[in-house]
Amino acid sequence: MRFHGFRRSIVPALFVFALGACNDEPDFGFGDWDAQLDTVTLYSVDRDEYQGLPSAYDIRFTRTYRVEDPGSTGNWDFALTGGDGGPLSLTPIGAFFDVENDAGLVLSDDTFEEIENAPSASDAYTTDEPVVIEEDVVYIVRSRSGSCLQFAKLEPIEIDQDAGTFTFHVTANPNCNDTALVPPED
Numbered sequence: 001m002r003f004h005g006f007r008r009s010i011v012p013a014l015f016v017f018a019l020g021a022c023n024d025e026p027d028f029g030f031g032d033w034d035a036q037l038d039t040v041t042l043y044s045v046d047r048d049e050y051q052g053l054p055s056a057y058d059i060r061f062t063r064t065y066r067v068e069d070p071g072s073t074g075n076w077d078f079a080l081t082g083g084d085g086g087p088l089s090l091t092p093i094g095a096f097f098d099v100e101n102d103a104g105l106v107l108s109d110d111t112f113e114e115i116e117n118a119p120s121a122s123d124a125y126t127t128d129e130p131v132v133i134e135e136d137v138v139y140i141v142r143s144r145s146g147s148c149l150q151f152a153k154l155e156p157i158e159i160d161q162d163a164g165t166f167t168f169h170v171t172a173n174p175n176c177n178d179t180a181l182v183p184p185e186d
């Protein structure tokens with residue numbers, strides 16, 4: 001019986017907290033953050049020999065997915081396509097499914113270190129078609145829709161057209177709706 005009263009008082013507080021989680025304020029989330037530079041290899045989803053290997057990437061949780069796994073649909077932002085007769089490309093999830101989605105990519109001629117912010121304009125991002133991977137180009141990526149958007153930058157390390165693989169460095173801002181790609185203290 002005592003827990004019943006506790007439950008009544010905590011539920012409104014959790015509801016108010018959850019409403020705050022959906023705002024557009026860039027300071028919601030973890031606040032200060034450290035840049036974590038991860039190295040990721042993706043395998044072309046178009047190559048049968050790579051079935052069972054990661055071909056998609058999720059910015060929010062900074063992890064790879066095998067697109068053919070049950071339950072992976074909708075949990076990643078872009079996948080590696082091509083390499084089997086076509087150029088290797090990063091393809092946003094919106095190009096695979098006929099749904100409105102915010103996951104997208106922007107190409108930049110700046111170096112990885114020079115890029116401090118992601119574009120905030122939605123129309124700057126390619127969201128529904130493949131983006132061919134090029135050397136000496138840095139990619140700014142935006143996560144798919146959800147309770148908030150997150151941003152990251154990635155730099156090609158190795159593009160192996162013949163093998164159908166792509167290895168890159170990536171750093172992501174863990175904060176909701178914050179376009180900064182460099183931590184506040186840097």
